[in-house]
Amino acid sequence: MDPATRQVVRDATPDEPAAVAALLADVYAAFRPRLSDDAWPRYLGEIVDVRSRLVDSQLIVADHDGLLVGTVALYPEATRSSLEHWPEGWASIRALAVRADARGLGVGRSLAVECIRRARLCGAKAIGLHTASFMTSATRLYRSLGFERRPDDDIEVGEMFIGRPLPPEFSWQAQAYWLDLA
Template sequence: MEIRPVRPEEHTELADLTVAAYRHSGYDEDGYEEELRDVAGRASGAEVLVLVDDDGRIVGGVTFVPDHASPYAEFDAEHACGIRMLAVHPDAQGQGVGEALATECIGRARRLGRHEVILHSARTMRAAQHIYERLGFERDPNLDWWPNPTVELLGFRLHLS
């Protein structure tokens, strides 16, 4: 397995994978699919990473938000970074892909000297939340927010030492 930046010719593949993963988890917010599909936009304002399996197939992706100045930041703390749109192909779930991508983001945060990693997760994404908790993220209700009246996103924070 290899984690690397997404290539332009892979944007559509990662977009399809991300939408499929979100639907598989039960998350289906009206209007969010367009944002999930905008891999090129995310790559211009953050770091979009993919995990490629030994057969050369993209099985997961994540958007690493390096600082609060990124248009993809869901936080304003100068010492933080974020994880967004972590997605694992439904056929590859339970094989460590999500954990590998989250761990890569944590490593990038440490290398940048950040003090914490912030992310949000929909209530339906229990498998992802178990990964985050296993990696040391803690629920922070102060970070919860509602992008629209029917969608609640739960906030998680990992303090880095």
């Protein structure tokens, strides 16, 4: 992919949710080995359920010369984000993904920066998100934008998706990060 070509971060159009769901399915397939057989369908099903998220979140996409290369969901009111428990008045970020062949070009950063811009516009006091220690690019990106750890809001992945902890070989923490906008 040519980094010099035009990249736009914008709201998804009404006919794009299916393409966004396909992009998310492709990207998150990399995490299949991290989940047990019973947790995986719930984990992936929740990630690709773009239409349900449209009710309470803004679906943002990165478009590179007309090609959908990345996406993120911003909840202006984080208490509306299912599975997580953020304080009132916070925004939250979910399901950030960039196509593998478009990485390292600043697309993920642009999507996250757009979320921060929009959250500030909405008057959010802070932004919360969950990631994982093995999502190394994402963790580095969030930290470079000023996000800090908030371990008290970590959630064990099985508890988050199927209501019980996964066996030790699959168990990991969805690690909480936050950015203070005050």
